Amino acid sequence: MSRVLVVEDESAIAELIAINLRHAGYEVTVAETADRAQDEVVAVLPDLVVLDWMLPGQTGLQLARRWRTDPRTRELPIVMLTARADEADMITGLDAGADDYVTKPFSPKELLARIRAVLRRRAPQALDAAVDLSGLRLDPSTRRVTRQADGVVTEVKVGPTEFRLLHFLMTHPERVHSRAQLLDRVWGDHVFIEERTVDVHVKRLREALAPAQCAHWIETVRGAGYRLTQPTRALSA
Numbered sequence: 012m013s014r015v016l017v018v019e020d021e022s023a024i025a026e027l028i029a030i031n032l033r034h035a036g037y038e039v040t041v042a043e044t045a046d047r048a049q050d051e052v053v054a055v056l057p058d059l060v061v062l063d064w065m066l067p068g069q070t071g072l073q074l075a076r077r078w079r080t081d082p083r084t085r086e087l088p089i090v091m092l093t094a095r096a097d098e099a100d101m102i103t104g105l106d107a108g109a110d111d112y113v114t115k116p117f118s119p120k121e122l123l124a125r126i127r128a129v130l131r132r133r134a135p136q137a138l139d140a141a142v143d144l145s146g147l148r149l150d151p152s153t154r155r156v157t158r159q160a161d162g163v164v165t166e167v168k169v170g171p172t173e174f175r176l177l178h179f180l181m182t183h184p185e186r187v188h189s190r191a192q193l194l195d196r197v198w199g200d201h202v203f204i205e206e207r208t209v210d211v212h213v214k215r216l217r218e219a220l221a222p223a224q225c226a227h228w229i230e231t232v233r234g235a236g237y238r239l240t241q242p243t244r245a246l247s248a
Contacts, residue, residue, distance in 0.1 A: 013130060014038045016057040018048040018074070019092065020066050024115075028061060031119040032126075045069035049077075052084060059130055061122070064093035064104065072107050079108035079170070086171055088129045092117070105211050110172060112208075132175065132198055142181045145241070147225055149178055158223035165223040172197075173216040180229065180239035189236040213237055 015037045019025040022043075029039045040057070042048040045066050051057070062071040071091065078084035091109035095101075104112045110129045113122055141150040146159040147167075154174065156167040169177060175197050180188075188196070190206040198208075217226040230240050 013058040014040070014055070015126070016048060016051055016060045017041045018043075018045070018060060018066065018071060019063045020044065021063075024063075027119060028122065031123060035123055037126075043067075045071065045074045048074060052078070052087070056083065056087065059088040059090065059126060061090050061092055061126070062109070064091060064095060072104065075104075075107040075109055090122070090125055090129060092122075101205075101208075102211050105208065106215070108170065128198065142178065144181050144184060144239075147181070147223070147228075149174070149181055151178065158220075158225060160224065167219055167223050169216065169219045172212050173219060176212055176216055177220075180237070184239045184241060187232045187235050187238045193237065209237075 015032055017025055017028050017032070017039060019028065019041070020043045025041050025043070029041055032039045040051055042051050045068055048060070048062075052060075062075060064071045066074070071093075075089055075091070078087055078089070089109045090111045090113060091104040091107075092113050092115065093104065094115040095104075101112050110132075111125050113125060141148060141152070143149075147156070148159070149156045156169055156174065156177065158165045158167060176193070179193070179197050190209040193209050194206060213229060213231075217229055220226040220228070228239055230238050232238055
């Protein structure tokens with residue numbers, strides 16, 4: 012049974028979410044403030060957090076950023092819940108570390124589907140073999156990405172979603188993947204996630220790869236999608 016922490020200060024919404032989650036077989040804990048949520052996470056690490064953006068005191072956005080900087084909670088799945096529907100707000104929420112973003116008002120069935128999708132794509136990949144492409148090495152068992160070039164090893168710091176995205180691109184080099192295909196293969200259930208989410212994470216992945224001098228390996232194919240091109244080809248271009 013997966014344990015879900017619901018962080019929501021509006022009691023009616025918190026109760027609605029909790030009831031639906033419990034009916035779906037989840038163990039649910041509710042916290043009304045960021046401080047209470049932090050206490051719950053310190054006591055028992057949940058499998059996923061449904062986190063409201065607007066909370067009294069510290070905001071959900073600040074709390075998400077705090078969790079992403081702590082090694083213990085860095086991989087904690089977060090579904091951000093908010094009344095902010097603008098694209099800029101969505102990007103801000105994703106950049107803060109949210110795995111998905113649900114706007115109010117919402118359908119409980121859609122929220123449950125998004126939670127299931129996040130939990131599926133956060134499943135351990137420890138049995139996957141390491142992938143090496145011209146010195147760029149991704150190891151699912153240690154969750155590390157490194158680049159070796161000219162005798163120097165550079166560690167690439169990527170978030171969980173960017174790690175999965177890079178893993179997929181490295182295991183399918185030179186192929187062009189549409190945004191819908193990437194959502195289906197990397198996110199697991201693209202019906203409930205907007206395609207522009209892919210652009211946000213590709214941008215973040217390129218930024219992470221820049222210190223290792225391989226951001227240009229991820230090409231944008233206009234009107235089609237993205238691909239990871241072979242380094243020799245990228246350099247010659």
